[in-house]
Amino acid sequence: MAKFKKRNHQEDALREIRKAEKKALVTKIQIEKRALVIMASGLGKTVLSAFYAKEWLKRHGGRVLYLCDQNYILEQAEVTFRSIIGGASSYGFFHGQEKTAHRVTFLFSSFQTMRESRNGFKQKEFSLVIVDESHHSHAETYLPTLEYFLPKFTLAMTATPDRTDLEDIREIYGKEIFSFPIETALAKGLLAKVNYQVVTDELQNLDFLKTPVGKLSIKALNKRIFVKKRDKEIADIIKRKMSHISNARTIIFCPSVYYCEHLSKYLPNSLPIHSKMSSREQDLRLKAFRNGTANTILTVDKFNEGVDVPETNVVIFLRSTASPTIFFQQLGRGLRKVDGKECVHVLDFVVNCERIEMLDGFWNKVRKNVKDVEKKGSLKGPVNIDVGSIRFTSVARDVLSVIAKIRGGYTKEVLMQQLQDLAKELRRVPMTREVDKASKKGVCATAETFANIFGSFNKALIEAKLGVNIRKGYSKKELIP
CATH class of the missing domain: 1.10.10 (Arc Repressor Mutant, subunit A)
Known part of the structure; x- marks a missing residue:
């Protein structure tokens, strides 16, 4: 079983959580009994919560409820908690596939099952509630459960607090007590180096870029320049790029279930995983990916959150999304650092003006954070930070230049x-x-x-x-x- 040690950023977070805990124990206002921690994917939110739960039990005792919306996240969390806290405590599950009948110290429950069965528990049944992937908390499935239980303290964790529907989870948990975003984590070398390639082969009508700016729009650029590639062509590019990567472990994000199934026919040793399959079949395929039986997984949204396969070293985007939240969740699947993993290779086929603009803005933030780290000297020894790169072709650079003129001209x-x-x-x-x-x-x-x-x-x-x-x-x- 893996052994875990607290990292510096986790120690920093724990200090802030302890401060929030002290306030929670003396207030009667429910929102002040809750604390929100924002931490980029790959930095160990589950490990952090397990170390904190261990402290909590020593100070206050009681039972702990761990809530999330995916069974595989609950299973991963249980393994982590058992490793950090030990076998002397009791552990159980409460979800659609398994309901522990006897009383346990740590109960790992899905929101869906707990919503249906919450009245079978006392409102003060648990002294501590931990909410993973807490950005979902406004959803109908989640909020009734959060409002039903009255623990002494609630710890909420997420990598992506800003929802696409603009519902603010800070209305539920208050302002975050600790924040460690992805651009800071990359700058401090806590995540895998990123080798990001925007695939802009075979753009058409490039003369359109010379159109006077006053007559251009972003919509027109997208329509005239960017061409969708054929499935076999995409598969050939993927195979060609992956042939240069040793021990490639790949997650491909697809636009639909049909596309998952269809594209997998062109990619050897690959498996689709999606919501149209039974939970058991999804689990079997995920295990095949984890143990290396399959080296490529194609999915739609199943891997946005919580799936921990640290060896993943290739992430491929075929799915367009207007949501930076979903984009960073998916990118996060490849960012965890492990021994022997030099970097995560990213191939992005989702080429449009908005995507190029978002990537350029994101990488500018990363570079700014790198300069801040170098300036403050917050890393020991000579500072030489290599966070990787986003490679834009000269055509993509031309598009960026035109976008800037459209936005400002x-x-x-x-x-x-x-x-x-x-x-x-x-x-x-x-x-x-x-x-x-x-x-x-x-x-x-x-x-x-x-x-x-x-x-x-x-x-x-x-x-x-x-x-x-x-x-x-x-x-x-x-x-x-």
């Missing part, structure tokens, strides 16, 4: 037309949030761009002859400086 005429088109689609004057939502789809500029060029967003509306959005209690004079 709009003419007033183009912007007014964008507002008028959006108003026509909505059948009313657009609000700033609607403009920003449309901007993410490449339909128009951001509300901030309108404000910068016209002096304020409402001035842009007036020049576009659309009138002004007036909220109750504000005059036109106050809204239009």
Whole structure:
């Protein structure tokens, strides 16, 4: 059984959790009895929670409830807790496939099963509740369980606190007490080096990049330049790239269940895993990947969270997502450091303007964090940090340059037309949030761009002859400086 030692960032987190615990024990306000820890995938959130649970039992005793939404995460957590806390404590499961009948110290439960059976437990049954992947907490399956139990303390953990539906988990747990994001972890060398390649082969209509900026839009760029590759062509590129990687252990994120099954036919020694299979079949295939019987797994969203296969050294994106949260969850599957793993190789076939722009912004953040680490000298010895690279082809660089011009080089005429088109689609004057939502789809500029060029967003509306959005209690004079 693996032996675990606390790492420096885990010690830092534990100090903050202890402070939150002290406050929780003297307050009657429920949200103050909860603490949120944000930590990038691959940094050991489960290990952290096990060390803390061990401390908690020594100080307070009682029972511990560990909640998550995936059975395989619960099984991994139980193994980790048993290794750190030891066999003297009792452990059990409470989910669709297994329900421990006798009383145990540590109960590892799925949210789904606990929601259906929570009334069979006393509200103060558990002194400590640990919530893994806590960014789901607003969901209907989760919230009733969280509101039912009244533990002395709740510890919530996630790598990705910001949800795609904009529901803020801080409403449930309060502001995070400790945060260690992915860009900081990469800069400090705590995650595997990333060798990221954006596959931009065979882009078409490149002369379109020379179109005057005032007549360009992100939507038009995506439509004219980026071409979807054929399945066999993608499989051939994957096989060619992987032939240069020794002991490749690969996770491929696909756009659909059909695509998982279809593409696996072109890739030898690969297995699809998806929600259309029974839980038992999924578990068997995951075990085959873990033990090396299969070296490639194709999936849709099953591996976004919690699956721990540290040996994974290739991540391939075929699935487009507008959500940075999902992207970083999937990238995180390959970031855990283990002996013998030099780096994680990433192939990204999801090429569009938004993806290129997001990757460029992310890597700029990583580089900034590297400079901060070097400046502060927070690493021992001579500082020479190698976090890897994101390789953009010259064409991708050209696209980035055009995107920057589009974002910052709009003419007033183009912007007014964008507002008028959006108003026509909505059948009313657009609000700033609607403009920003449309901007993410490449339909128009951001509300901030309108404000910068016209002096304020409402001035842009007036020049576009659309009138002004007036909220109750504000005059036109106050809204239009």
